[in-house]
Amino acid sequence: MTTLLITHTAVAVLGAAVAATAAWQLQGWRLGEQIAALQATHATERARASQAAWAAERATALKYQGALNEARTREAALQRDAARARTESDGLREQAAAAARRIAGAAPAAVAEYATAAGELLADCSRAHQELARQADGHAADARAFRDAWPVTQQAAASRP
Template identity: 45%
Template sequence: MIAAALKALAGWRGYAAAALVGALVAGPAAWTVQGWRYGAEIAGIQRDQAQQIADAQALARATEQARWSKREEIINDAKTQAAAAAADADRARAASERLRQQVSRLRAGPGDPAATGGGQGQSGADTLDLLVRLLSGLDDAGRDISGYADKIRIAGLACERAYESLLDHPASGAGG
C-alpha cells in the first residue's frame, strides 16, 4: 500500500501533491501574518484618531472657555456702565433737586414782585408756579426717558460685543 502510494506520487503527480500541501500550509500562515500586520496598522490608525479627537476636544474646551471669559468681561463692562449711568442719574437728580429748592426759595422769597415775576404781582407768581410745575414734569419725564435709554443702550452695546466676540473665533466654525 505504501509502495503503491509512492508509485502514484512519482513524476508530475508528486510535484502537484507537494505543491498542494505547500499551498495548504503557506496560505493560512500568510493569512495570519497579514492579519498581524493589518492589526498593527489599524491599531496605529486608532491611536492617531484618538489623539486627534483629544486635540479637537481640548481646542473646543479652550474655545468655549475663551467665549465664557469674553462673555463675563462683557457682562462686567455692562454692569460698570450701568453703575456709571446710575451715578450720573443720581447726580442729575441731585442737581434737579437743588434747582427745585432754589425755585422754591424764589417763590417764598420777599414780596418783591420784580424778583418773582418781572413786576407783575400775582401774575408773576402764577408764572413762577407754572415754571415750577413745568420744570418738575419735564424733569421727571426726562429722568424716566434717559434712564430707559441708558439701559437700552448699554444692553444693545453688550449684545453687539457678545455677537462680535463669537465672530472672533474662526476655529469654532461660526464664520468670520
C-alpha cells in the first residue's frame, strides 16, 4: 500500500508539475501576444508622430522659403527704385548746374521768378521729406513691436540687444 501511496503521490506531483508548466507556457503565450500588440501600437504611433513632425517641418520650411523669396523680390524692387532715384538725382543736379549758368546772365525779373519757383520746390521737398520721415518712424516702430513680441528662447533673449 505504501507503494501505491508513493506512486499516487508521484503521479499527483508530476501532474501538478505538468499542469503548472502548461499554465506557465499558456500565460507566456498570452502575455507575448499582448506585448506584440503593444509593440505594434507603439510602432504605429511613433510612425504617425514622425510623419506629423515631418509635415510640420515641411510647412515651416515652405513658409520660410516663401518669406525669403518675397524678401528677395522686395530687395530687387528697392534696388531698382534706388537706381532710378540716383538717375533722377543726377539729372536734377545737371539741371541745377545748367540753371546756375543761365541765371548768371539773366534779367533780374527772371532771377526773382526762378528764386520763387525754387523756394516753392524746396518747400514741397521739405514736406515730402517730413512725410517720408514720419512713415519711416512708423515702420521702425512696427518692426520693433514685432521683434519685441516675437517669442524667443532664454539663450536668444540673453544675446538680444
